Amino acid sequence: MVDVRNDGYDDRRVIVEKRGSGRTIGIVLIAILAIVGLLFATGFWKADVSGGDMPEVSVKGGDLPEVDVDSKEVVVGTKKTTVEVPTVGVKDNGGE
Numbered sequence: 001m002v003d004v005r006n007d008g009y010d011d012r013r014v015i016v017e018k019r020g021s022g023r024t025i026g027i028v029l030i031a032i033l034a035i036v037g038l039l040f041a042t043g044f045w046k047a048d049v050s051g052g053d054m055p056e057v058s059v060k061g062g063d064l065p066e067v068d069v070d071s072k073e074v075v076v077g078t079k080k081t082t083v084e085v086p087t088v089g090v091k092d093n094g095g096e
């Protein structure tokens with residue numbers, strides 16, 4: 001859109017260009033796609049969908065359903081470690 005104003009005093013023209021919000025939305029979408037692509041490329045985000053099974057559910061009238069789900073194993077453990085801690089001393093300044 002071009003707005004031309006002439007108040008009769010001089011021949012200056014003021015041109016105002018308005019851009020729609022479609023360009024801004026497009027730039028934001030391209031930036032989001034670039035960030036998601038970067039996360040996949042660096043391995044920070046993974047789409048590892050292999051190894052999963054749909055759960056088997058069986059129900060008899062009036063009973064709670066029996067569900068058999070094979071989920072990934074979570075391994076949690078502890079280990080003993082020796083950590084050296086620095087010695088902290090206090091120096092007396094003679095009552096200052």
